[in-house]
Amino acid sequence: MDIITSLKRLTVFSLTVAIALLSTIPITACNEAETERQGTVEVTATHDAEENKHLFKLSSNEISSGWTTFQFQNASGYDHFFLIWQIPEEGIKAARSANESILDHWFRGITQPFQKEFNPYIEGELEFKEFTDSLVATISGKAPWFFDPGAQTMGGPGFTAAGETSKTTVHLEPGEYIVECYVKNEEEVFHSYIGMLEHISVIDETSDIEEPEPTKTLTISSTDGIELNQPLTEGSHTIEILFKDQKTYAHLQGHNVQLVKLNNKEDEELLANLSTWMDWRQAGSLVNRAPEGATFMGGTMEMTEGGKAYFHVDLTPGDYAWIAEIPNPADHNMLKTFTIAE
Numbered sequence: 001m002d003i004i005t006s007l008k009r010l011t012v013f014s015l016t017v018a019i020a021l022l023s024t025i026p027i028t029a030c031n032e033a034e035t036e037r038q039g040t041v042e043v044t045a046t047h048d049a050e051e052n053k054h055l056f057k058l059s060s061n062e063i064s065s066g067w068t069t070f071q072f073q074n075a076s077g078y079d080h081f082f083l084i085w086q087i088p089e090e091g092i093k094a095a096r097s098a099n100e101s102i103l104d105h106w107f108r109g110i111t112q113p114f115q116k117e118f119n120p121y122i123e124g125e126l127e128f129k130e131f132t133d134s135l136v137a138t139i140s141g142k143a144p145w146f147f148d149p150g151a152q153t154m155g156g157p158g159f160t161a162a163g164e165t166s167k168t169t170v171h172l173e174p175g176e177y178i179v180e181c182y183v184k185n186e187e188e189v190f191h192s193y194i195g196m197l198e199h200i201s202v203i204d205e206t207s208d209i210e211e212p213e214p215t216k217t218l219t220i221s222s223t224d225g226i227e228l229n230q231p232l233t234e235g236s237h238t239i240e241i242l243f244k245d246q247k248t249y250a251h252l253q254g255h256n257v258q259l260v261k262l263n264n265k266e267d268e269e270l271l272a273n274l275s276t277w278m279d280w281r282q283a284g285s286l287v288n289r290a291p292e293g294a295t296f297m298g299g300t301m302e303m304t305e306g307g308k309a310y311f312h313v314d315l316t317p318g319d320y321a322w323i324a325e326i327p328n329p330a331d332h333n334m335l336k337t338f339t340i341a342e
């Protein structure tokens, strides 16, 4: 074969490759399932009993920036939530230089140390302070960016009882996010450690979804607790939830806002048991399901100061409470019961 023939063949080959590549572009572009642009991400929580795993199934792990509604369907027999963390640039770089995916880097740097350090504490071998000092030292070694500059809490659907569906809208900027649920199983194992940990990418393309129109406004602050601008009524609501401030409480986390339906709001024992159940530091708390008589309906997980979420809920007559997942919420005006009249 002479050189000219070889060159011709090479040209034909290159053209063929180029055409083949071009023809794949429209196919890729049409694959809209890859990126969520409709503003709603469907999340289903399931339990794989055989593998002993709690899992999130997301309609998409890649979404446009802007207002996104998470429709959280709890198809399992346990309570769950969906806390969204924004990873700082330093965390993304650290994952890259460790040659790990963001999900693996988070799991190895935060979730795994948390469970390992928590085990001797919950077994009664360590005091809470010994546990947390040791945990902070471990995470500072493996994922220092978690504290400085810090992963940020961006809200997400609140505690949602087995069989229930809840809906929460938040605004997300382009970046990398981790979502988790840290309800525990009866062996005191956090769900995030056994499957409920996912990665979401928010791409640099803004959706044109408009900010929801609220019917009521709820504010939460460390000084005044939970306050509503107007009493709630029966029917469908979009509740704007504003985080006037944020602070770290005795359980090392900030406040969030949960709606819970109650069999009887005058049942002091139920309210006390529910408050105790919300404190992850205690054995048996945050395990499996809320106490009998309390059904979680969603809300929003923790957000940083100035954060805003929209909680969509259909209220039927009965007794309810707003509650924050902090120790002794009633002492902070963060356990507020109310009734929706017939």
Ligand SMILES: [Cu+2]
Binding pocket: 054, 079, 080, 081, 181, 182, 183, 191, 196
């Ligand atoms: Cu869970």
